[in-house]
Amino acid sequence: MRKIIVHEFITLDGVIQAPGSPTEDTDGGFTNGGWTLPYWHDDIGAHFGQIFAEADTLLLGRKTWQLHGEAFQPNPAEDPFSGFKKFVVSSTLKSADAWRDSNLISGNAIEEIRRLKSQPGKNIVMDGSSVLIHALIENDLVDEICLHVYPLALGAGKRLFPDGKRVNMKLVESVALPTGVVYQRYQPA
């Protein structure tokens, strides 16, 4: 069975909305976009490298997929996910043509994702995708959660974990970076 590895940038108050730029996701009047930028450290990139070295597939919600697609579709040479299969879960998208090698999951998402996990291949990585993540956590489909924890509370924004679901986890790794970010990996216990 392939593993689903979730990566998130997260604050101390559990917010994962718009880590990379002010315009990334302003839903709910979110004005703190780009909160990760002052804390960059090369080890963050190295952690991404480790995660993606063991993966061949991206699984994303519509918003995150569109954001990545808009950034990378015009520049195939600079697309860090070239060679990756992409799956986007959406009930509103008509097609997944806007980014190379993308497939649309438009119904029975949980069943489709279970099937994807049972197919041969390397790990399946998710990032962002706050709506989809809740559904996967609620259905026990996540095999590992990799968190870059930032020394911030934002007071508002989309959260990683859904209400009403208890999960006991096992800590696999915890390491502090010089910029105050803590990298932590957890697997369901």
Added chain:
Amino acid sequence: MKLIVTQFMTLDGVVGEPQEWSFPYWTDETGKFKLDELLATDVQLLGRVTYEGFASAWPTMERDEAGFADKMNGMPKYVVSTTLKKAEWNNSTTIKSNVVEEISGLKKQSGGDILVAGSMTLIRTLMEHDLVDEYRLLTYPIVLGKGKRLFTDGMAASLKLTESKLMGSGVVLLRYEPERK
């Protein structure tokens, strides 16, 4: 005196009712950390709900060799409340009004630490008035999906990581100080 907020916290940021979920993860490291923390404390500052919980449990707690219960019961306690009739736990003082001034006054005294455990409503006031000098978050490998959070809606903070330490059982101690510019 330094004002220290100390909490047991889940991965989803819940700090409420730690007695319901933290015990299975208890280790010698966690025990030593809590003991050292208490021994460095001169004053406990508590909100009414946490105070009442402590006041109903600690006076009858079995005395331990390390002196944890003796210290809890003996040391000065300040409880912030407008409704509490009488603070009956040994060595307790009620702060009924001018909360910020009273606590600022306490902080100006010399001595060990002022420790705040639980007390989520009080912490909101402390944060709003920049009275917290350190946060100690024992982070547990649990997602609870419900319960009171340390940082509630509208509470923003920019912190500086001062320590991250493995405590065993998948618990990580994260220590932060406010970023004061």
